[in-house]
Amino acid sequence: MSLSQRLKQSSGPHPPSPPGSGGPPPPPTDLESYQKLKSTLHSAIVEKLDLDTINRLSPTELRDEIANLLGQIVADRNLPLNRREREQMVQELLDEILGLGPLEALLHDPSVSDILVNTSGTIYVERFGRLELTNFRFRDNDHLLQTINRIVARVGRRVDETSPMVDARLHDGSRVNAIIPPLAVDGPILSIRRFGGKPLRIADMIIFESLTEPMVRFLEGAVKAKLNILISGGTGTGKTTMLNALSSFIPSTERIITIEDAAELQLQQPHVVRLETRPPNVEGKGEIIARDLVRNSLRMRPDRIIVGEIRSTEVLDMLQAMNTGHEGSMATIHANAPRDALNRMAAMVGLTGITMSEQVMSQTVSRALDLIVQLQRGTDGKRRCVSICEVTGAEGTVIQLQEIFTFQQRGVGGDGKVIGEFSATGTRPRCMERFERAGMTLDPAVFRATGRR
Numbered sequence: 001m002s003l004s005q006r007l008k009q010s011s012g013p014h015p016p017s018p019p020g021s022g023g024p025p026p027p028p029t030d031l032e033s034y035q036k037l038k039s040t041l042h043s044a045i046v047e048k049l050d051l052d053t054i055n056r057l058s059p060t061e062l063r064d065e066i067a068n069l070l071g072q073i074v075a076d077r078n079l080p081l082n083r084r085e086r087e088q089m090v091q092e093l094l095d096e097i098l099g100l101g102p103l104e105a106l107l108h109d110p111s112v113s114d115i116l117v118n119t120s121g122t123i124y125v126e127r128f129g130r131l132e133l134t135n136f137r138f139r140d141n142d143h144l145l146q147t148i149n150r151i152v153a154r155v156g157r158r159v160d161e162t163s164p165m166v167d168a169r170l171h172d173g174s175r176v177n178a179i180i181p182p183l184a185v186d187g188p189i190l191s192i193r194r195f196g197g198k199p200l201r202i203a204d205m206i207i208f209e210s211l212t213e214p215m216v217r218f219l220e221g222a223v224k225a226k227l228n229i230l231i232s233g234g235t236g237t238g239k240t241t242m243l244n245a246l247s248s249f250i251p252s253t254e255r256i257i258t259i260e261d262a263a264e265l266q267l268q269q270p271h272v273v274r275l276e277t278r279p280p281n282v283e284g285k286g287e288i289i290a291r292d293l294v295r296n297s298l299r300m301r302p303d304r305i306i307v308g309e310i311r312s313t314e315v316l317d318m319l320q321a322m323n324t325g326h327e328g329s330m331a332t333i334h335a336n337a338p339r340d341a342l343n344r345m346a347a348m349v350g351l352t353g354i355t356m357s358e359q360v361m362s363q364t365v366s367r368a369l370d371l372i373v374q375l376q377r378g379t380d381g382k383r384r385c386v387s388i389c390e391v392t393g394a395e396g397t398v399i400q401l402q403e404i405f406t407f408q409q410r411g412v413g414g415d416g417k418v419i420g421e422f423s424a425t426g427t428r429p430r431c432m433e434r435f436e437r438a439g440m441t442l443d444p445a446v447f448r449a450t451g452r453r
Contacts, residue, residue, distance in 0.1 A: 039139055041089065042096055045069050059098065066090055066097070100147050102136040103192070107170070113194045114236070119187035120144045126236075129381015141187040148178045148190055155262075157279060166279070173264035193236075202245045210238070211385040212422045214446040215405050218388065218429075222371055223249035225438040226304075226328030227431055232341040233375030238383040239332040240264060240308065242375060246330065250304060254328075257297045259290055260308030273300065290314040294321065307331040315348040322368035338372040338389045342399050358397040366394040370431055372401070378409075378418040390429045404429050404447065424449050 067090045095104035106112050114126035120138035138144040152168045159166040164183045168176040175193040233239045247267050257273045258265050280287040291314040310333045335341035374387035386407040392400045409420035426449030
């Protein structure tokens with residue numbers, strides 16, 4: 001028998017409910033009945049629990065306390081909940097009181113990489129590169145807005161009609177973006193880009209066929225030889241994951257300063273300084289942009305500067321830092337190809353308002369950057385390093401690139417998987433001289449033009 005049918009049968013006379021708590025509402029459908037019942041029980045339990053009790057008890061003790069309270073309320077109201085439904089209700093009420101409600105189960109699912117909430121009744125997730133609709137939902141848009149406010153308040157930010165867009169992060173580093181009415185016409189929209197507590201390592205990326213061992217050996221040498229690396233790719237291609245993985249090759253003796261809009265990098269070195277931008281306050285004042293942090297970081301004696309993403313005028317200060325002794329710096333940028341990444345950087349330099357000829361701009365960029373790592377997400381959802389290019393200089397206004405490694409796609413199989421191979425182009429990089437000066441040696445066979453399917 002369905003829950004709605006059982007609720008109908010139990011809607012006759014029963015012991016009076018506690019004042020202000022109300023009885024079970026009419027059940028039009030199972031899902032709506034369950035949501036309304038949970039809302040009613042949530043209000044009743046919150047009335048019985050005080051803030052001191054929530055703060056004093058451990059999660060286990062709090063769970064037992066909520067289970068006992070729920071049992072009393074169910075017995076008093078003669079609600080037809082079986083044991084499984086009671087356990088599920090206890091867990092969901094715990095999520096409501098201590099966590100993020102319906103999102104908690106998705107946040108604990110390691111296969112979920114993105115959570116996309118399109119108003120209260122529609123929640124999509126991305127698993128293994130593909131979107132799928134879930135059965136989870138919020139009670140209403142007010143419930144979703146409460147959850148958004150709880151997220152942004154933890155990092156000292158706000159979202160309201162005067163500031164209807166906000167970027168934030170969860171405790172595990174996952175990136176959060178929320179936009180609410182009047183900008184979001186149908187209701188609050190919440191997007192969570194997962195970045196779990198155990199980020200992917202280079203070894204994991206080899207297993208997942210995101211790149212090959214020769215490519216890893218070359219990138220490891222590049223990081224240790226202090227080459228400046230730009231990681232390029234579209235949305236969801238794994239730029240931050242690659243940046244985090246490459247940073248593991250940085251020696252533990254160096255001082256690293258990271259600059260991000262929402263701090264999500266998880267570097268393992270002992271000497272890491274994490275900086276984060278700040279949005280303006282209610283009066284529109286107090287904003288700290290990435291360019292301010294890049295400038296300030298130059299006064300903090302960094303060995304390496306890592307910028308989570310280059311988006312605007314901070315590009316000029318980053319290029320100047322790379323050109324004035326801060327070697328080994330890394331950053332990411334949104335672009336679909338290495339040449340597009342260079343064009344985007346040139347366009348961002350123009351936003352600074354500094355007059356600079358195209359030739360001088362090309363020389364500045366070519367002298368600052370050494371490598372461009374291009375990432376791409378295939379039609380099968382798999383993220384791959386499709387190109388590693390070396391910046392060899394500039395001729396006039398054209399920056400010269402030579403590709404060291406590439407991924408050649410041959411087609412798509414019947415199961416939807418991309419068919420292709422990683423291969424070296426056979427070109428020996430000019431940066432090998434810097435490898436040798438840094439005491440790094442690579443077998444010339446790494447650059448031999450052989451493919452791996």
